[in-house]
Amino acid sequence: MKKALAFDIGGTKIYYTVINELGEVVSEIVKNSTPKTLEEIVRILRNGISEYSDVDAVAIATAGAVNNENTRVISSTGNLPEGYREIDFQNLTNKKVFVENDANAAAWAEFKIGSSKNCPNSIMLTLGTGVGGGIILNNKLFKGKSGAAGEMHFKMYPDKRRKCTCGSWDCFEAYASGTGLKITAEEISDNKQITTYDVIDGWKRGCPEMTKIFNTWQNHIIQGVIGLANIFDPDCFVLSGSMAEFVDVEKIQNDVNDEIVTTPTIVRKGSAGNYSGMIGAALLALESINK
Amino acid sequence: MKKALAFDIGGTKIYYTVINELGEVVSEIVKNSTPKTLEEIVRILRNGISEYSDVDAVAIATAGAVNNENTRVISSTGNLPEGYREIDFQNLTNKKVFVENDANAAAWAEFKIGSSKNCPNSIMLTLGTGVGGGIILNNKLFKGKSGAAGEMHFKMYPDKRRKCTCGSWDCFEAYASGTGLKITAEEISDNKQITTYDVIDGWKRGCPEMTKIFNTWQNHIIQGVIGLANIFDPDCFVLSGSMAEFVDVEKIQNDVNDEIVTTPTIVRKGSAGNYSGMIGAALLALESINK
Numbered sequence: 001m002k003k004a005l006a007f008d009i010g011g012t013k014i015y016y017t018v019i020n021e022l023g024e025v026v027s028e029i030v031k032n033s034t035p036k037t038l039e040e041i042v043r044i045l046r047n048g049i050s051e052y053s054d055v056d057a058v059a060i061a062t063a064g065a066v067n068n069e070n071t072r073v074i075s076s077t078g079n080l081p082e083g084y085r086e087i088d089f090q091n092l093t094n095k096k097v098f099v100e101n102d103a104n105a106a107a108w109a110e111f112k113i114g115s116s117k118n119c120p121n122s123i124m125l126t127l128g129t130g131v132g133g134g135i136i137l138n139n140k141l142f143k144g145k146s147g148a149a150g151e152m153h154f155k156m157y158p159d160k161r162r163k164c165t166c167g168s169w170d171c172f173e174a175y176a177s178g179t180g181l182k183i184t185a186e187e188i189s190d191n192k193q194i195t196t197y198d199v200i201d202g203w204k205r206g207c208p209e210m211t212k213i214f215n216t217w218q219n220h221i222i223q224g225v226i227g228l229a230n231i232f233d234p235d236c237f238v239l240s241g242s243m244a245e246f247v248d249v250e251k252i253q254n255d256v257n258d259e260i261v262t263t264p265t266i267v268r269k270g271s272a273g274n275y276s277g278m279i280g281a282a283l284l285a286l287e288s289i290n291k
Numbered sequence: 292m293k294k295a296l297a298f299d300i301g302g303t304k305i306y307y308t309v310i311n312e313l314g315e316v317v318s319e320i321v322k323n324s325t326p327k328t329l330e331e332i333v334r335i336l337r338n339g340i341s342e343y344s345d346v347d348a349v350a351i352a353t354a355g356a357v358n359n360e361n362t363r364v365i366s367s368t369g370n371l372p373e374g375y376r377e378i379d380f381q382n383l384t385n386k387k388v389f390v391e392n393d394a395n396a397a398a399w400a401e402f403k404i405g406s407s408k409n410c411p412n413s414i415m416l417t418l419g420t421g422v423g424g425g426i427i428l429n430n431k432l433f434k435g436k437s438g439a440a441g442e443m444h445f446k447m448y449p450d451k452r453r454k455c456t457c458g459s460w461d462c463f464e465a466y467a468s469g470t471g472l473k474i475t476a477e478e479i480s481d482n483k484q485i486t487t488y489d490v491i492d493g494w495k496r497g498c499p500e501m502t503k504i505f506n507t508w509q510n511h512i513i514q515g516v517i518g519l520a521n522i523f524d525p526d527c528f529v530l531s532g533s534m535a536e537f538v539d540v541e542k543i544q545n546d547v548n549d550e551i552v553t554t555p556t557i558v559r560k561g562s563a564g565n566y567s568g569m570i571g572a573a574l575l576a577l578e579s580i581n582k
Contacts, residue, residue, distance in 0.1 A: 065553070075552070121436050133522075137428060144524025145412050148553035154518025156449050158466070158511055168517065168550040175449070220449055226459065227445025231424075231522070233435025259459040261366070262356070262439035 004285045005052045005095075006059040006278035007045065008102060010034065011079025014041065016048040017275065018055060019282035023113040025275060027052065038081045042092070049093050058097045059285035060089055061105040061277035065148035070098050070288070074147060078165070098285035104141055104150060105280030106272065107134020110238045112283050114272030119235035123228055124270070125152060127221070127243035130165060131173040131180075135232075141284070152176075154227065156220060175220035178243045184220075185213045200246055218247055222255045225267065233262040240270025293347040295576045296339060296386075297569035299393060300353045301325065302370025305332065307339040308566070309346060310573035314404040316566060318343065329372045333383070340384050348387045350576035351380055352396040352568035356439035361389050361579070365438060369456070389576035395432055395441060396571030397563065398425025401529045403574050405563030410526035414519055415561065416443060418512070418534035421456060422464040426523075432575070443467075445518065447511060466511035469534045475511075476504045491537055509538055513546045516558065524553040531561030 003020040014034055018027040030051075032044050049058060064077035064085065073085040090097045100108075107116075107124035116122035120139045126132035133150040135142040143149050153164065153171040162183060164171040174180050178196050185194045189209060199217075202210025225237055239247060253267035272279060294311040305325055309318040321342075323335050340349060355368035355376065364376040381388045391399070398407075398415035407413035411430045417423035424441040426433040434440050444455065444462035453474060455462040465471050469487050476485045480500060490508075493501025516528055530538060544558035563570060 074554075135522075137433065142428065144553065145526045145556075146524055146554040149522065149524035151521040151524075151552050153521040153552055154445065155514045156446070158447050158514040166552045168552075171518075171521075223446045223449040227462075227518075228522075230442040230444040230462075231426075231440065231519075233437055233440035233442075235436045261442050261444055261457045261459075262435065263365075263437040265436075 002056040002286050002289070004057040004059045004282035005048060005055040006061065006282040006285075007048060008275070008277045008281075009041070009060060009062040009080070010102065011063055011077070014044050015275070015278065017278060018052055019059075019279055021283070021286050023109065023279045023283055025279070029275065034080065036081060038083050038087065041081065041084070042087065045089070045092055055095065057285040057289050058089070058093055058095050059278070059281035060097065060099045061102040061281035062099060063102055065146070066099050066101045066104070067147045068143050070100055070284070072099065096285065096289050098281065098288055100281050100284055101134075101147075101150075102277040103132030104134040104143070105278070105284065106132070106240060106270070106276040107136055107150075107238070107280065108141055108284055109272040109276035109280035110240070110270055111136045113279065114276065115238045115268040115270055116236050119266075121232060121234040122236045122238060123232060123234050124238040124240060125176070125225075126241035127176060127178070127239060127247070128241035129178050131177045132241070137232075152224070154224070156223065172220070172224045175217070176224055180220065181213070181217040181243070184217050188213050188216065214246075218252070221247060222252050225252060225256050226259050229256055229260045229265050230262055234265055236266040236268060238268055238270050240272075240276065244269055293577050293580070295348040295350045295573040296343045296346040297350040297352065297573040297576075298336065298339060299566070299568045299572075300332070300351060300371070301393065302354055302368070305335050306566070306569065308569060309343055310350075310570055312574070312577050314400060314570045314574055316570070320566065325371065327372060329374050329378065332372065332375070333378065336380070336383055346386065348389060348576040348580050349380070349384055350569070350572035351388065351390045352393040352572035353390060354393055356437070357390050357392045357395070358438045359434050361391055361575070363390065387576065387580050389572065389579055391572050391575055392425075392438075392441075393568040394423030395425040395434070396569070396575065397423070397531060397561070397567040398427055398441075398529070398571065399432055399575055400563040400567035400571035401531070401561055402427045404570065405567065406529045406559040406561055407527050410557075412523060412525040413527045413529060414523060414525050415529040415531060416467070416516075417532035418467060418469070418530060418538070419532035420469050422468045423532070428523075443515070445515070447514065463511070463515045466508070467515055471511065472504070472508040472534070475508050479504050479507065505537075509543070512538060513543050516543060516547050517550050520547055520551045520556050521553055525556055527557040527559060529559055529561050531563075531567065535560055
C-alpha cells in the first residue's frame with residue numbers, strides 16, 4: 001500500500017508523520033513548535049524528508065490559501081515568517097509534493113474517513129482560535145478561481161462593530177471563533193480580563209451569565225450555518241476544532257432546519273481527529289499520484 | 292438548429308416563446324398575467340405547447356426550487372396557486388420537458404451568452420422585489436443535495452430585526468431587494484408611505500436623505516457580496532433584475548476587492564436581458580437532449 005509523508009504547518013506547531021492510503025497514521029507523530037525563521041522551517045521539512053525516504057509522496061497541510069495546482073501557498077499567512085509563501089516545496093525532494101490548505105485538507109479527511117463520509121456536498125467549519133472552512137461539492141474539494149474558497153469571512157453585521165483578523169469587520173470568524181467568544185464575553189460581562197476558559201467553566205457549572213454568553217456565541221454559529229445551508233443546500237455540516245467540543249450539534253441542527261428554506265441538513269462533530277489536516281493532505285497526495 | 296419552447300412562470304406573469312441553440316429568441320413573446328388557479332396555468336401551458344408543436348423540447352423556468360433531475364418543483368412558491376408543485380409538466384407533452392428554477396436558468400443564460408461568459412465560477416444575484424440567486428461552479432450549475440442551492444437567505448444581522456419573506460429573520464433578501472430598500476427607507480425617513488420610487492427619484496436628483504437611504508441599501512449589497520466572494524472565490528458576480536439598474540457596479544467591485552481575503556473578483560451587470568430565464572432554461576433543455 002502506498003503511503004505519504006505528511007506535514008501540518010501552522011502558526012504554532014509543525015507536525016509530521018506517515019499516512020497510508022486508508023488514512024491510517026503508520027509512524028510516530030513528530031512535533032515541533034513553529035520556528036521564527038524560514039530557514040528553520042525548511043530544516044524541519046528536510047529532517048522529515050530524510051527520515052522517511054521510503055514514502056511515495058510528500059503531503060503538506062498548511063496555513064494559507066494554496067493554488068489550484070497544489071504547488072504553492074498564494075496568500076499571506078500572518079503567523080508564519082515573512083517569505084513563507086516563497087518556499088518551493090517541490091525543491092526539497094524528488095518525490096511528488098502536494099500542498100493543500102489545512103482546513104481544506106481536514107475537510108477532505110472528514111469526507112474520506114470521518115463525519116461527512118458519503119455526503120457529496122458538505123461544509124466543514126473548524127472552530128478554534130479562528131475559524132477555518134473547507135467545502136466539498138459534488139464529491140470534490142471546492143477551491144474557487146484561485147484556490148482560496150472556503151474563507152468563512154462573511155458578515156454577521158453590515159455596520160462595522162467588531163474588527164476581524166482579516167482586516168475587515170464583523171466576519172463570522174470574529175464571532176464564532178474562540179477569540180469571538182472571548183470578545184462577546186468582554187462585551188456582555190464588561191470585564192476585559194474574562195477568558196474563554198472562564199466562560200466554558202461557568203457555563204458547565206450552570207452560571208446564568210456565562211450561559212448567556214455561551215448561548216450568544218452559539219447563536220452566532222447557528223445564524224452563520226443557516227446562511228450557508230440556504231446558499232449551498234449541503235448534505236451535512238461538520239464542526240471540528242477545539243471549540244467544537246462544546247457546541248450542542250443537535251440544537252444547532254434543529255434550529256438550522258427550523259429556519260432554512262432548503263431541505264433539512266445534518267450537523268455533526270468532526271471524527272477524523274487532531275491529525276485530520278495531515279490525513280486529508282496525504283489522501284489527496286496519494287490520489288493525485290494514482291491518477 | 293434545434294429549438295425549445297420556453298416558459299417563464301412567475302408569481303405575476305407567465306411568458307413563453309421559442310429559443311434556439313444559440314440562445315436567440317426566434318418567435319414572438321406571448322405574455323399572460325399569472326392566473327389564480329392551477330387549471331388556468333395548465334391551460335396557458337397547453338396553449339403554448341399546441342401553438343409551437345415543431346420544437347425539440349419544452350423548457351420551463353419557474354419560481355421555486357427544482358429537483359436535481361429537472362422534472363419537478365420541490366419547494367412551496369408563495370405567489371403561485373396551491374398545488375402548483377403537484378403539476379407533472381411531462382404529462383402535458385410527448386416532447387422532453389426540462390424544468391429549472393428561474394434564477395438558476397437566468398444565471399445559466401448569463402454564463403452561456405451574457406456577462407459571466409468564460410467565468411467557470413460565478414454568482415448571479417437577481418435584485419428585484421425579492422432576491423434570487425444562481426451559482427455556477429466549475430462551469431456547471433450548482434444545485435446542492437436537493438436542487439435548492441443558491442437561496443440568498445444568509446443573515447445580515449444575527450439578532451432578529453427584520454422579518455424575511457422566507458419566515459426567518461434578517462436575510463440578505465430582506466435588505467438587498469427592492470422591498471428591502473423600501474423598509475430601509477421607512478426606517479431612516481420615519482415615513483411608512485415612502486416608496487422605492489421616491490428613493491430612486493430623490494437619489495437621482497441628489498437629495499441628501501434619499502442618497503443616504505440609497506447608500507445604506509447599496510452597502511447591504513456590498514456586505515453580502517464580500518461574504519460570498521470570500522466563501523466562493525468566484526471569477527465574477529452578475530447583478531441582474533429591475534433593481535440592478537441603479538447600483539454602481541464599479542463601486543461595489545472596488546469596495547468588495549478592498550475587503551476580501553481572496554483574490555480580486557469582478558462585478559458586472561447582467562446582459563442576457565429580460566428573457567434570460569427562458570433563454571437559460573431553453574439552453575439547458577437543448578443541452579440535455581443533445582447528451
